[in-house]
Amino acid sequence: MSSGAVAIQALVGGSVHAALGASNAVVAAILKGAPIVAVGSNTSRPGMVLWVQPEINQPDQLQGKTLAITRYGSTSDFVTRLILRKLGLEGKVEIRQFGGVVEADVGFRARQAEGRVASQAPGPQAKKLVDAAELGIPFSMNLLAVSNDFYKRAPKSVERILMSYIEGIAGLRTRKQQALEVLGKYMGRRGGTAEMHYEFVTKYLNAVPRIEPTAVDTILEMVGHSGPVQTKLFDNSIIERLAKEGFVDRLYKGGKP
Template sequence: MSAKRAVWILAWIIGLALNAHAQTSDRIVLGYTGSSGIFAGQWIAQEAGLFAKYGIQAEQVLLPGASLMVQAMLGGDVPFASAGGNAAVDANLAGGDFIMVGSLAKVPAFYIMALPEIKSIEDLRGKTVGVTRFGSSTDFTMRYVLKKHGLEPARDVTILQMGDLFAAVAALKTRQIVAAPFSSPANVRAQEAGARVLVNMGKAGLYFPHDAWMARKSFIESRPDLVKRVLMAYSEGVHRLHTDPELSKRTLKKYARVSEPKMVDAVYQYAIDYVDKIPYNTREGIQEVLNQAALKNPKAKSRKPEDFYDDRYVKELEASGFYRKLWGR
C-alpha cells in the first residue's frame, strides 16, 4: 500500500470517528449572564474540551442579567443556564417551574464600593446608589445591606438601574450615583474612579444563591443524565481553575473581556475566592431570598427552600467519589 493511500485511509477513518462522535454527542445551549469571574468554571470547561469529554456539544450564550435569562429559558431558547438564583425564585413564585441543581457561588460575591466621601453605609441616606437591574443579585445585595443598616430602600436611598457594572462605574465618575455593588473586573475600574470598599459581602456571614445552575423541571426530569454530565464537566472546569492558571487566565481574557494583566489577575483571584469547589446549594441562602421576596409577594411566605433546588446530582457525584478524585478529599 502506498504511503499516500495509507494517509487517505487514515484520514477517512478519523473522519468517520469524528462524525460518529458528533452524531452521538448531545447538543445543548448553555447560558450565562455576565462577564464576571464567577462563570470561570463554565468557560474553562468549554475551552478545555471538558463538555465534549462528557459527550456534550455545548454552545455558550451570554444574556446579560438573570431576568433576561429566565425569559429565554421560559421561551425554550436556553434549556440550561447559570444565573442568579433569586431570579429563579421570583419566576417560580410567578408560576414558573425552575429548579437549581448546583451552585456557582453561594454567597453574595460583591464588594459594596462608594466614593471617598461615603465613610459608612449610614452615609448613603439621602443619596443615590446603583444596581444592574431591579430583581438582580446586585439589587438584592444593595437592598439587604441598606436594610441591615436601618435604611429603607427607595425612601431613604434612591436606587437606579445601571444596566451593567461598567455602566455603574461610569455613573460613579459622573457622580450620578455614589455607591454600587461590584464584582471583578468592574471593581478594579471602580477603584480607579476613586471608589473604596465599604463592605466585602463574602465576609458578611450571609448565604445567597449568587449564581446557580438551573433549568426548568421538565428538562431536568427528561434529561437527568445530561444534567449530571454538565455538572461533571463544569466541576472539572472549576478544578482546572485552581490547577491550571495559564489556561484559566487565557480563558478569562476571552470571556471576561479583559486584557490588562492587573485586570486578568483581579478576575482570576476573584474566581478563586468565590467559586464553589463542590456546587451544593444552600437552604439558608434560598430562605434569605424568600424572606426578601415575602416583603412584596405574600406567596413567598408559604414556600419552602426545598421547592426551588435539588442537590441529588451533586450528592450522587460526591457519593461516587467524583469530587474526592478531583480535590483529594
C-alpha cells in the same frame, strides 16, 4: 446576556434549557409557577462588595444618594438590598438600574451613582466600604436552573452540564496560568486585572456547587415569602451523587474525572 435576571427570563420563556442566573430571580419565578428547578449554586455567601466614591467614608453618608445596579431583579439588585437592610439604610437610598454589568460600572465611573455593589471594583476611584461576605448572610448569588421538562427528558444532559461546570471551576483553581489567560480574554470589558478576577473565583466560587437550604431561606425572606413552599425549589441529587462518587475529588487530585 446582560444580567442574571435576563438569563432566567430566557429560561422561563423557553429560549434556553438551562441558565446560571440570579438566585432571587430563579426562586421568584418558581414561586410564581414557572416550570423550572435549581440544580446547582455557585456560592453559599454573597461574593460582592459595596464600592463607593472616594469621598464616602461611612455607610450613613449614602443616605439620599444613588447606588448603581444592572437591572431590577438581578443579583446586584438583590445583594444591594441585602446590604442596605443590614446597614439600616433600606428605603433611604435610591437604587438605579443601568441595564448591564458594564453599563453600571460606567455609570459609577461617570459619577452618576455614589455606590455600586459588584464582585470587582467598578472603577479605579472605587473604594471598598462593605464586604457582603463578612456580614454573615447565607446566600447563593446565582443558581443553575433547568426546565422541569428538560430535566425529565434528558437527566444525563443536566448531569453533563453540572459536570462541565464543576470541571471549569476545578480548572480555574488548579491551572492558574491558563485561568489568568482566559479571565484576561473574557473579563477585559469589566476592567481590572486578570489576577483580581482570579482572586474572586478562588475566594467565593464553591468547588462543589451544592445548594444550601439556609441560602434559599435568605432569598425567600427577601422576596417576602412566608409559610411553607408548595413547590420544589431545588434538587441536589445529582451534585450529591457526583460528590459521593468522588468526581470532584479526582479533579483536584489530578486524576481522571
